[in-house]
Amino acid sequence: MSGTLDERSWSVLHATVTGYIRTAVPVGSRVVNRVFGLSYSPATIRNVMADLEEEGYLTHPHTSAGRVPTAKGFRYFVDNSPFSKQMDFPDSSPLASFLDVVLDEASPLDLLEVLSSIMNLVARMTNYTAIVMQPGTRNEERLLSFEIIPVGEKHLLAILVTDTGAVYKRTVLLPEGFRSKEIIYLGDLLNTSSRNSPLSEIWEKLVGEMEVLGEAYRETFRHLFFHHRTPEMKLFRTSRFAEMPEFSDASVLHAIMEVFEEKAALLEIFEDLVAQGGVSVQIGSENPIPGLQPCTLVSIPLVNGDVWLGSVGLVGPVRMQYDQVIPIMQYLSGRLNLWIEKTLPPNSHSLT
Structure with missing residues (x-):
């Protein structure tokens, strides 16, 4: 069952991941059968779940008969769901209307303020923590x-x-x-x-x-003169973590807050993701910082030519509502980078 899943396995995995995202509790075969209307019997679904567990897509908490998706399961879910493809974002949405006003009146002189106002709204829309990162000056800049x-x-x-x-x-x-x-x-x-x-x-x-x-x-x-100007970072709705069951353990919550206080580590993550372009989704153990491994980070770089100007991102639990977050970040990537292209002179200097 490695590689590409067959239709039945994908249907069961999709239902299990979706159920876990909604409830934050392990998902059993009867829930998959009844709630998601799969045509397979509970016994067949249990067998498929066992196979998915053996292949590393699901795990089986010893206290429950249900299954929980692993980082590998979430990754397959994200990569193979329609929302990960570039989608049209409705022009009538509150976010689109807000960007129409903000970007029409904004100046590149106010990049940090512009990004902050936008991500503050996105944090409220999604109920996840938003990050705005702007790197400091570099000695090679002219x-x-x-x-x-x-x-x-x-x-x-x-x-x-x-x-x-x-x-x-x-x-x-x-x-x-x-x-x-x-x-x-x-x-x-x-x-x-x-x-x-x-x-x-x-x-x-x-x-x-x-x-x-x-x-x-x-x-x-x-x-x-901004000599050795340090990176600037702004966070919105960090208190949201305390409301989620995944972070009820004080030590887990403390580790996440420590990551937010350490700009250098987050700066390195964002800088490493610039070359990928577009929307990056780092799920659980894919995050290089241990304190972020209970989380998913969805981010986009903002560039002028080949030059990185900063990044914005959303951080939440691994059971993030990807079908909501990824289309929003895809839309922001297109709108914000187009605005930068139109308002700043072109640049092709290397980032290194």
Whole structure:
């Protein structure tokens, strides 16, 4: 029964996985027979379930006569169900209408904010935890433009655009005794003299030139210039995990929360998935981080040419409602990457 399942085995596996997703309890042969209307007798279904268990698609908890899908069973279910194929998403859906408004008014300057507002809605729609990840600046990125704008009397807004199409914004408090015109003038000089230079070279040059101006100037520019800017991550509806039976064990829930607190590990996962493109579905033990192995992560990368700008994803139990989540993420992948393509200059620099 390895490889492709025959029609009867697939029908039983599909019903078992669907029943478990709905109820979170092991599924027996009588449930498969009565609830899902399969034409096979309970005895035949039991035999098929036993075969599926032997092949690793189902497991048999010792406390129950029913079966539970394994990661292999969920994987076969996801890969062979119609919802995993590219589907048309209704233009009349609340998500489509929301994106029409948000993306029409949005600017790439606000990428993190745009993605956050969208994934906050998606988290509410699906009842799963949403993640927005935006990588930090990289030394090999080159400066496209750098501008400092006064915001009131005591604050400065810095906007840095790199050759990858990434746009970074930061607001800082003007140090006591400083005049905004002086710092804006220095920012203009940097913009004209260092365009197309790697960020690492620009920072080395800045450090040398700022020596004569003192530590306060150098520290201000360090904040304004995003040197070694760390990744940014936003989470929505993490409390949902505490409401699911799979995570009633405090140690399991604690391990998941620790993963969310550790940006570097999630960043590595998302970065590794960029090359795959489109929707990635990592089920249970397919997740490289042990703390995420009770979960499924469904994510999409956002790219400008070959350059990774960030990723968004949904995390939930392995018994996730894939027929709802995957079409939503397919739709987001198309809409968001098309928006990026239209609003940012094309880029073909390597990610490595």
